[in-house]
Amino acid sequence: MTRIYVSRDSGALCVGAEAVAKTLREEAKARGLDVEIIRTGARGMYWLEPLIEVETDQGRVGYGPVKASKVGDLINSGMLEGKPHETCIGVVDEFPWFKNQTRLTFANCGIIDPRSIEDYRAHGGYEGLKKAIEAGPKDIVEEVLTSGLRGRGGAGFPTGIKWRTVAETPPQQKYIVCNADEGDSGTFADRMVMEGDPFELIEGMTIAGIAVGATYGYIYLRSEYPHAFETLKIAIEEARKAGFLGDNIMGSGYAYDMEVRLGAGAYVCGEETSLLDSLEGKRGEVRAKPPLPAHVGLFGQPTIINNVLSLAAVPLIMAKGGEFYRDFGMGKSRGTMPIQLAGNIKHGGLYETAFGITLGELVDEIGGGTYSGRPVRAVQVGGPLGAYFPREKFDTPFDYEAFTAADGLIGHGGIVVFDDTVDMAQQARFAMEFCAVESCGKCTPCRIGSARGVELMDKIMADEDRASNLTILEDLCDTMKWGSLCALGGFTPYPVLSALTHFPEDFGATKKRLEAAE
């Protein structure tokens, strides 16, 4: 029997993977072939989707992108024996784009059947939980501290310190909350984990529960991810059936269970305190801190709230030790970062690598430049609240501190590439407009500032009193940056000011004016 793998990740489905799988099934039946078609998550090489992988003695041989109408031809030319073809990329594990990555969090993504707990366990799944149970709460927190893991949601706060804070609160009802409200344009790593390796996230949350004495957890998932919702619900049920969730996890005496809740299209709910309010059934308004969610979190109880990628990194840290994870990376940025290449890019996808790789390597070499074939003019790193970088800044290494020093942020690790047709003043206006639409309304700099920002950009673009309006814009950004309650209003100035600083010509300003202003 030949095993064939086709992804059911939304990124594969959106370019026709379902039709490819269906045709494969029909062709196999019509020809009486002995094949098993396994639906996996994605490898992250989306420009090759729909990708068919065939198991051979050498490993899995890949063919992509494949059109459903070409499946018959591919079988005729020996695909099931792994024979060469113009769409053949050879053994997928040896394909340079894949091979050169350091896959820790995404080690199983695209390889296993995400709905099969047996497959997950056959690939090292639940080894971390087993070790965690043996180690006990105190040592789990120590291991996460040792790993140097920092919050992958964007803020980069050390995960172990968050966990220790919750662990040190007196015993009471505590919660684990996973922030799966991945709203930043250019990011899809959370979605890939949830659709491609959901048990890894569930295992990470279970370990977190044992570490801090929390018996219940929620995944707050954005409603724009219906496929992830489906997969998570199935995986949680499977984990429960197999005794990995419930009153007595793996016979250890520890209790932990969880569910998925859907958001409702509010970008600001990716901010942790507004997410908590939303989970409580309220408007998703940002809370003032302190108190920290670690002390007064969900329903007023001590709560760990972590991003999907932070929690998904935990099983490996427990299985292989904090030091193993810490040995990857640079400076204070330890471990790996799943970097997402998006926008106008030739090789769009997910590239997991240790911190330290430069922006230029990512965009030009790994990403292959623009899809349109035109020169790269700007890249936005870190979502709608991240800065725009010009080519001159492409030597910036991917590292939390280096990006902060370059007046930017790595955020959730998304890179959106723009070619030379982009109007950076329009992008600055969009940043303000997005903030105005998505502001929760609680604080004035964000609520009013963003509305005034849109008006200012309209005036600047219409050349109305441009010089003084540019000064007011910079002033307004300063107020928003320092006066806003959360990162929505506080970081919107990043795309606006970076666009103005690096591309003043699009604003009708000259570089000189800005230098004089400094």
Added chain:
Amino acid sequence: MSRHEPWTPERASKIIAQHQDKKGATLPILHALQEVFGCVPLDAEPLIASALNISRAEVHGCVTFYHDFKREPGGRRTLKLCLAESCQASGGRALEKHACEKLGVEMGGTTADRRVTLEPVYCLGLCHSSPAAMLDTDVYGALDTERLDELLKEAQS
């Protein structure tokens, strides 16, 4: 023609009762109501308020805060076109214009025959294959004018 049920307070109360014992039940209730009726009518608010023992103002504030919840049902199918940065970088704005012209609606509008509602969405997480769209819960990526035309045809069928 509609895929949704007509509003009745009895049916709404039953749906609310299925979810009201959950912690933080408001959003699950609103999603469940919208799933059945295609929207959350104003008349649903006092029912939710009384079931959850919160004020009507709190329910109203919640319904109006989230983009997902509608006051009136949309068309038979909903086409969401992504207009976030990644899709902007890949020609999403031109596709928006094209879709509006072809359907004869503004963004957020429903065609006269009530077949299709066209909505913007800010990121579907398919940024590796921009521009992207979602028809009900089916996803589409790497769109160009030709593929969008096929999608519009599918939406209107």
